[in-house]
Amino acid sequence: MGKFGRKMAWSAWATVAGMAALAVTPAAAAGPAEPQQECPEVVVLAARGSEQNADLEPTSYSDASPWVSNGYEAGNIRAFLRFTEARHLAETGESLLADVHVLALDGTVYPASLPLPAIAEPGEELDAAQTSSRLGGILRETPAHVIARDAFDGFVGSLHSGINGTMGYIDAWEAGTGCRPGYLLVGYSQGAMALLAQEQELARRGQLAGSFYFGNPLHALHPLASESGAVYYCADGDVVCHPTSSAGQAALGDGGGVHGLYFLDTDGDPAEAEVHVADRFREQITGYTSRP
Known part of the structure; x- marks a missing residue:
């Protein structure tokens, strides 16, 4: 495959998020509710990353909590919440999430779509020749401009749905439960973009408890994008939130690179940045929860 073909392919991957960010506008829509006997003080409103539509395991984050998530927080946010709960319990002897419900945006409101062909599987390391060979095979089957168009359309549709539907999803949950908690937003990758758009309305309602965003494609713009005192975490070498040529090459040859690894390896020696985010x-x- 020639140099021109490789440039076209990388452009297809690299431009989707930036283009899509300009193509969405917030509104309101309806969402599902779930019956509940008591109300949490805080709800973690979670939005998963692109194409995280497997491993959707309903999860209880505290033995002292009556609530179980719907599972749509997916792997990285689930790992983050488990890490913070375990860290707090070890240091204080008390559960952090006993009075916290995790409400994740499900597929009806936010599809988390970004239909791109995989060059490498997560954790699979390819050298330059292997990466070039696989990319060439993909481009022989589907031209780069078609890949870019399909990815852009899927991403924009998914993000538009999430931005437009989230407040309706919250309203329906509150109507079904009778609860009106504070909301702590936790968004990963594309999910960060969907939740960022909800800050203003939740703040207007007096229900915004804070915001945490990991691998946000809008990371470079965050001083302009949020007024909530949000915590932004972009891991070193993450091409999605800190695009460089070296990070891009690593991502192509390693199933997405470090972007897919947030909080998945905290059992051994967690990164200093992960500890800092968890403590925040x-x-x-x-x-x-300690407010009068």
């Missing part, structure tokens, strides 16, 4: 999250939870 703990502060937000305890600060909100």
Whole structure:
């Protein structure tokens, strides 16, 4: 495959998020509710990353909590919440998430779509020759401009749905439960973009407890994008939130590179940045639940 073909392919991958960010506008829509006997003080409103539509396991995050998530927080946010709960319990002897419900945006409101062909599987490391060979095979089957168009359309539709539907999803849940908690937003990758658009309305309602965004494609713009004191975490080498040529090459040859690894390896020696983010999250939870 020639140099021109490789450039076209990388352009297809690299431009989708930036283009899509300009193509969405917020509105309101309806969403599902779930019956409940009591109300949490805080709800973690979670939005998963692109194409995280497997491993949707309903999860209880505290033995002392009556609530179980719907599972749509998916792997990275689930790992983050488990890490913060375990860290808080080990240090204080108390559960952090006992009075916190995790409400994730499900597929009816936010499809988390970004239909791109995989060059490498997560964790699979390819050298330059292998990457070039696989990319060439993909481009022989589907031209780069078709890949870019399909990815753009899927991403924009997914993001538009999430931005437009989230407040209706919240309203329906509150109507069904009778609860009106504070909301702590936790968004990963594309999910960060969907939740960022909800901050203003939740703040207007007096229900915005804070915001945490990982691998946000709008990371470079966050000083302009949020007024909530949000915590932004972009891991070193993450091409999605810090695009560089070296990060892009690593992502192509390694199933997405570090972008897919947020909080998945905290059992051994967690990164200093992951510990910092977890501790900020703990502060937000305890600060909100201890209010008079």
